[in-house]
Amino acid sequence: MAAVKLEQYLVSVLDSTNADTNEVRLKPGNKAFNLFRVYLENHNTGIHRYQTSNPTILYEAEGMAKTKINGQNLTLKAGNLLFLQEKCGYEVEKQGKNDLLVKLEFSSKVNCADFLGEKTTLNSREQKVAEQLVQILKTKRLLSLRCSQMSRPSQLMKKVIDEYLNHNLFTRSIIAAELRILVITAIRNQDLETAPANQHKFAQTALERYIDANYTDITLNKTAEHFGLNPNYFSSLVKQKTGKSFVEHVDERRMQEARNLLARPDISVKEIIARVGYNGKSFFYKKFNEYYHETPVQMRAELFRQANINLK
Template identity: 60%
Template sequence: MTAARLEQYLASVLQATSTDTNEVCLKPVNSTFDLFTIYLENHNTGLHRYQTARQTIIFMVAGTINIKINGKNIRLATGNSVFLEPKCEYDVPQQTKEDIIVKFEFTNHLNFLNAIAKFNDDEQKIVSQVKLSLKTERLLYLKNSKLAKSTQLMRRIVDEYLNQNLFTSEMISAELMMAFLTTIRNQKLSALPLVNYEFAETALDQYIDENFAHITLEQTAKHFGLNPNYFSTLVKQKTGKSFVEHVDERRMQEARTLLARPDISVRDIIAQVGYSGKSFFYKKFNEYYHETPVQMRTELFRQANINLK
């Protein structure tokens, strides 16, 4: 089936769909085929919201659309694909009639890289990029043009799925591997085309300032719509300090402010700034100010002419 005919067929399936479900299941001719199931994104109104239960590939057959994956806006154009690990959350906004999105939901966990026995140094660099993206972001953006070889392979996979013949599983497995390797070789894993997103240190400082007493890395990463591991790495790269160092700095500033008040005990200060134990607080405080909380309090009281005796 040619590219134009495939698009026409998929468009006709959408036009003939009378149900209001967000996905239309495209069943293979051979019921024993078990590599994956293909779904067509329906053109019904409203936002489509998902969480992946299995590894999934979103393939943009035609059109251009911005979808939100794990809180980030990603632009997909014809030929682009996104490989998603399980437990990824993504939203698909209402589409136009020109948009055709196909999704592959895999039955078993795939690892293309394990199928290759050995890499040279240049290949290993690309493989490391792939693994880092999958580990930190739980997704891999595969950028291909409309006429790219990988795009044609993905179209052939859809066609093979719909019109199965002899050795279909073997053909599709080989074409998937070829599409994957061709993409990462030619594109060198292009950066994610994020839309209207830029990490700002001021935004991080504001969030920590409002939540430092009960803050966690996971909660903060979720607030910024990022994977925790990726967020932690991004904070270090952008600011030169780790997330924990940012939080400790804000807690130490608050502790110093509270130590100047004679109406609050050191025990209460420890709890208010977010530490669970006295010894750990004292250790952090000494690392930051090079003196104990009691020594600092004594000096702050002296400067303010406060005499508790």
């Protein structure tokens, strides 16, 4: 199959399928091939939701795909490549008639950095790039490569898919070599330090909005997942960007709410503690005193005095 005709073939596969499944598997030309499986995103209705069990490559061959990776929106345009680590949750919105999203799901725990070659064969600059790549995949669980449809990496991916579909000698060796060139070519054209893993940029205002909506039962892991980041990396990023730790941000919001509730005579201190997300009275009192330098009872008395509230 000529690479220039690959898109037409893939479209015909989708047009001919009657299965109401989220994805359509393409069978390899060589039945013994086991490096990865190839799937096409079906054009049926609804949002398609997945959880990767092994490293996966998403490749937008034609059109575009609106996705949500680990809770963050990301649009894939023609030629774009996305490397996902295992245990990544992602969603794909309904595809248009001319959209082609291809998925390569590897059968073993390969890493994108593995395609760069043995460490002993790399010079110091290349080793630094490989280390950056490993760190990005470790912290963000994905790597977005914004290649164009006519770029060499995109053309190589078409060759990989074409080779997968045909029954030729040395298929696995050819594909492994093409994937290596694909990754190296794409990586050296990217700024790994500044290229985002997704289109979401962390901002303090976004963090404050999220805490404001979830402070009663918030956790670091849940918040990091919301921003599509590794918890340890997210924790460091919050401190770096805002000058305060994640816990300090949460405590600040809880203290603000506690003060607001203390001004209401119809709510007991015990109820306030539960409402703002603390489990114990002594811990709440300790935090409150650290923040306001007085006890909740003392503050309540002053708030009542200011509001001319007399409960006696």
